[in-house]
Amino acid sequence: MTTVLADRSVLGVIVPSTNTVVEDEYYRARVPGVSFHAGRILIRDGKLDSDESFEAFLADLRTQIAYAVESVLTCEPDHLVMGMSAETFWGGVDGNAEFERWIGELSGLAVTTGASACHAALSRLGVRRIGVITPYQPVADEQVRAFFTEQGYDVHAVHGLKCDSATSIASVAPAEIRAAFAAVDGPQVEALVQAGTNLPVMDVAAELEAELGKPVVAINTATLWHTYRTLGITDRIPGAGRLLGTL
Numbered sequence: 001m002t003t004v005l006a007d008r009s010v011l012g013v014i015v016p017s018t019n020t021v022v023e024d025e026y027y028r029a030r031v032p033g034v035s036f037h038a039g040r041i042l043i044r045d046g047k048l049d050s051d052e053s054f055e056a057f058l059a060d061l062r063t064q065i066a067y068a069v070e071s072v073l074t075c076e077p078d079h080l081v082m083g084m085s086a087e088t089f090w091g092g093v094d095g096n097a098e099f100e101r102w103i104g105e106l107s108g109l110a111v112t113t114g115a116s117a118c119h120a121a122l123s124r125l126g127v128r129r130i131g132v133i134t135p136y137q138p139v140a141d142e143q144v145r146a147f148f149t150e151q152g153y154d155v156h157a158v159h160g161l162k163c164d165s166a167t168s169i170a171s172v173a174p175a176e177i178r179a180a181f182a183a184v185d186g187p188q189v190e191a192l193v194q195a196g197t198n199l200p201v202m203d204v205a206a207e208l209e210a211e212l213g214k215p216v217v218a219i220n221t222a223t224l225w226h227t228y229r230t231l232g233i234t235d236r237i238p239g240a241g242r243l244l245g246t247l
Helices: 021-029 053-075 090-106 113-126 138-150 174-184 202-212 219-230 243-247
Strands: 008-015 036-039 079-082 129-136 154-160 191-194
Touching: 008 021, 008 053, 021 191, 021 202, 021 219, 036 053, 053 090, 053 138, 079 090, 079 219, 090 113, 090 138, 113 138, 113 191, 113 243, 129 138, 129 174, 138 154, 154 174, 154 191, 174 191, 174 202, 191 202, 202 219, 219 243
Parallel strands: 008 036, 008 079, 129 154, 129 191
Antiparallel strands: none
16 A cells, blocks of 8 residues: 555565664665555564574564564555565575465565575676675574575675674674674675674665675665565665665
């Protein structure tokens, strides 16, 4: 549907209740006539300090996603955006496809996931050799690596920041994010990629693109770009990086 204030599109954004970055970054890159409305996934325990706690976090996430979707559908959005990414990489290409199918069945809407958006962005940019950073533990880093490898990318390195809780991800400083990207970069790397939607990377990525002369794909930028272009919204946003600024 559209509204008086959102006469182009109403977007439902599914986001963990622990996440404080997605909505902020989306609004930094909002175009006129579009509105964002969150369905929050209740997270009772945000500990991520081990592989085991990370998997328990995902199990709780899966239980609560359907409730978040049901909630946001009451505002009658046109499209769903997954403002969480680990679950979309889990199980590789087939896992992401199954996740998209499930959300589509729950909602009756098309959905943009972080995994699909990053793949679409990298394909549009024409790059194959990538370095990836995440806020995750090793068990999730391997899922991210597997997804990109299955899509045919040469993954030079994956660097996980091993954040100890879902909320602490939002406190990672720009200097630490820059250092993480430097750890996975190299002369052969054509693009840098970030997973983990509560990691505040949008502004850092845009700065690094200008400094390094190569694409830096922040996942919140990618999902927003993918959603806009899927809906036929082609506005260019200066200062938001290569995807939203030129493609």
